[in-house]
Amino acid sequence: MRSNRSAPGGLAAICSCHANAGRLPRWLGIVAAVGLLAVLSQGETPETSQAASFKIGLLLPPTEADAGDIRRGAELGVAAVNRQPGARVELIVRGQAGQWGSDGNEAVVLALDDGADALLAPSSGATVHQALQVAGRTRVPVVSLCPDTSVTRAGVPWTVRVASRTDDEAAALFAAIKQATGKTSLSVVALVPPERAGREAGKDLQHAARGANVEVVQTISVAPGDTHFTPLLQPALAARPDAILLWLDAPEAGRLARAVRAAGFAGRLAGPGGLCCPAFFRAGGGSVEGVLIPVPPAITSPGEMRERFQKDLVEGSPLAGETASRPPANQPPNLTVALAFDAVLVLADVLRHAESRPVFREFPLTRSLSGVTGELLFDREGNRRVSLQVLELRANGSVTVVWPQPAAP
Amino acid sequence: MKTKLLSEKWWMTLLTAAGLLSAVNVFADPPAANPSPASALPFPLIERFENYTEKDGLPAHKAHAVLKASDGRLWVGTYNGLLVRAQDGTYHRYGPEDGLSHKMVMCLVEDPQTGDIWAGTMRGLNRVSGGRITAYYQTDSGLPNNVVYGVGIREDVLWVATAAGAGALNLKTGSWKIYDHNNSIMHEPWCYSIACAKDVVYIGVWGGGIVEHDPKLGTFKEYRDPDGDFQYILVPDSGPINDITSWVAWDDGVLWQATYFGLARYDGARWRTWVAAKSPLASDFVNFVWSHRHVGWVGTDRGVSVTDGSTWVNYLVGEHGEGLMEIHRPNQPVEKRTMTTALPNSFVLGIYVDDDDVWFATSNGLSHGVFAPHSKPATVAEAR
Structure with a gap:
């Protein structure tokens, strides 16, 4: 079983063949060198072989x-x-x-x-x-x-x-809210999922806030399916934040948007880019009006690829609760x-x-x-390299880019 | 398609090997000039590698774990089964058809009292006793989860690190205990490795650093990266190098932590940390570490580093598959040597070391490191 292979493929025999070296023609060495390069170019044994x-x-x-x-x-x-x-x-x-x-x-x-x-x-x-x-x-x-x-x-x-990343999304939102309110510092309340997901989201939001002169005055866990929002929201509203961050799954965020507005909160609502979906519009109803979300700019830019994607998405079989009807013209996918x-x-x-x-x-x-x-495009750590823009949602499903402010015509 | 590729590669290999017989004078490296005596180092040097691949009978090119048992037999956890080599050189493979819970064997430990081998796989735990396998799954035992990343034995208890907590199987009673984020100090339930020490158990936690558990007292102590979420080492030598622990090893009072951001060591009083940019460590991506006589044998994605914390020796694979040795002595220039043989692959997943030799489980086969002549510790000589 023992071999002296010092590398995959072509180097197999290098170490054990010195004694016989002079007996074969030298041209074979050239051939070998070519072969060696070919074998070495394959690196190690593939862990995934080439396949159809x-x-x-x-x-x-x-x-x-x-x-x-x-x-x-x-x-x-x-x-x-x-x-x-x-x-x-x-x-x-x-x-x-x-x-x-x-x-x-x-x-x-x-x-x-x-x-x-x-x-x-x-x-x-x-x-x-x-x-x-x-x-x-x-x-x-x-x-x-x-x-x-x-x-x-x-x-x-x-x-x-x-x-x-969550902290990049939050940073874009903080900048947009500052621009909209004219304030240089903000206080916000974050509504997050319970347990690990909420812990990680809360940590990332805090990180973004530290770098943006923003104070996350409260981070509140919202259990899935919870309908008793009043005790949950009382401390959030009492803190009189400039904005409430709905860092939740889309249906949950929609329900909370309704609850927050019903409780009389008139400040800004904002959430992650994942709220750019029909589920949020359905769950939030009219309360999605004015909600801010960060998205990659390409999602709102007309282009052949986006149009084809949108067409396939609409013409494909609809998801539960969705209709196959074409969305408003400027509604992002x-x-x-x-x-x-x-x-x-x-x-x-x-x-x-x-x-x-x-x-x-x-x-x-x-x-x-x-x-x-x-x-x-990705950085060396595997993070997406993308600048974000912030959209303001309308209840009819359309959107307006509010940050960075579009250049004047 | 795969068959065709292998066939082409095989012919190319034959042609290459034959050609090199005539061309060796052109390609051969000059002999190493006046190499330093191995005895000058605080641990043995490897003078050559003997490699074993699928062509030699290994059931897969990828080996994940290797262990020399007290009876001298060598156990190898591979991508495709558990291989055992008897001292007479004969081989036997255990696969799912023999009762092995899954083909991919991740980790191995021997019960010093019975000689049983415990093998953790990607789906279940296995006990090999008298040539028969008993498999344990999360659905029919107290195993916390089927993905078993690490195994260890302390006294009468087998410890497992799984994707959903650490498990402790009392080998006398057959009862299980599970430790996770709900009933211990663990920040996350994802246990990625485990090492049994004299009085305590060290659990390497994915995202939670290292948890030290004293089974007698029932206490837990957590060692976390003091730099928190920063992947960069802000304060060296201040604690675990990262909270994602890929492996832990313990021997004679010294704890080693492998991470994907470097290596750490704790002697019970002081932490030391090493990253590739500021030390001879071969790579920050450390898969594995084996502790033997206060020396860490470190498996990375770029070869092997061996260190006692001061002196380092790296075994690397050069661009053309050649073996490279780098000797880093304190306050001395690096000594580089070209070896006549090399590791079969630079991605090293498992290591076994004793006073006689060293074995490496790599992504392209198993490798036996043969030590250069060295003086063994007196305790070993006396024991024989």
Whole structure:
């Protein structure tokens, strides 16, 4: 069983063949050198062999509030990729509701049993971290939709996120609110989910606030399905904040928007880019009027790719509670669907480019791609490099860009 | 497609090997000039690597864990099963068809009292006893979660690090205890490694640093990165280097922490931290560390670093697959040597070290590091 291989492939015999060196013609050495270079160019044994198709594993617990949007975006992305020349992409979706750690089990099944060449992880930080743990040991690449800063701070080199970070989104919102109110400092209240998701969101919001002369006077956890908002909101309103941040899933944020306005709060409401979706408009009703959200500028800019995406999104089978009718002309596409779409573009590009090389060697990603949400470019830590704009929502579904202020005509 | 590629690669390899027979005078490295004696270092030097790959019978190119048992047999956790090599050189593979809970074996430990081998896999825990496997799953035992990243044994208790907490299996009673963020100090429930010390257990937590648990007292103590969320090391030598702990190892009072941002060591009184930019550490991405006689054997994505905290030796793989050795002595210039053999891959996932030799589990096979002549500690010689 023992061999003296000091490197894969062509170096196999180097160390044991000195004694016979002079017996063969020298021209064979030239041939060998060429062969050696060819073999070495393949690096190590591929962990994903070249194939006619690639598998993307979508880790998607059904309990994720935006699970339908993410799946829709990923499916649209796969369809778009497969319309282009190149190896086909197949989407495998797994996820189950369960106790802590279930997502790790599902990530293992995707990566090791289903043979997924890369994973697409959702917006939940807990789920993404479990995918990253599997990635740390297996080197399966992960593209995530999670805005928590902790995701890219895990240090797994073969991962990127296509969503903007929470602290970047908050910084854009703080700037927009300051501009709208004319104030140089702000006090805000943050409504966040309970447990880990709220803890991480709260931490990121605090971080953004520290750098922007903003005080987060209260961070309040809102349990899913909670309908007794009065005791929850009393301390928030008593603090008389300049703004309330609805850092919640879209349906929950919509319900809270209604409750906050019904309680008489007249200040600014703002939330993450994930609120750019029909679920928020449905849940919030007229209370979404004036809500501020940060989004990549491309999402509101007309373009061939965005129009095709919007057309496919509208003409595809509608999600539960949605109609297939065309949205208002200037209503931006569902951001979560668009991000999932772009995540598939990134993964497909990486997988196709890797060919027979191990996929993880493609990281850190340095190539730029065009996506529905704009240029898909990442820093060395895997964070999306994108400037944000802030939209003001209208109850009819339309939007206005309020920050940075559009240049005068 | 895969078959075709392998075939082409195989022919290319043959051609290359044959050609190199004639060209060796052109390509061969000159002999190392006057190498320093290994005895001048505080730990043994590796003089050559003996590599084992799929061609040699390994069931997968990827090896994740390696352990030499007290009976001399070598256990290898691979991407495709558990391999054991007897001292007579014969091999046996255990796979799912033999009752192994999952093909990918992540971690190994031997029960010093019974000689049983415990193997953690990506789906379940396994006990190999007398050639038979008993599998444990989260659904039919007290295993906290099926993804088992680490195993350790202390007295009569087997400890496991899983994706949803640490588990303790009393080997006498068969009862389980689970520790997670709900009933302990753990910041997150994701346990990524575990190391058993003399009186306590160290749990490497993904996102929670290191948790020290005293089973007798039932107490928990947390070691967290003092720099908090910053991935940069603001204050060196002040605590764990990061809260994402990829591995922990303990031996004779010295605790090592592997992270994806560098390496840390704690001797019970003082922390030391190392990052690649400011030390000889081969890479900040540290998969694994093995502690032996106060020396850390560190598996990274760019090879192996060996250190006692002052002297470092790195075993790297050069651009052309050649073996490179770097010796960093305090206050001396770096000594670089080209080796006649190299690690089969620079991504090192597991290490086993004793006074006789060292084994490496890598992304492209298993490697046996043969020590240069060195004087073994007196205690070992006496024991023999």
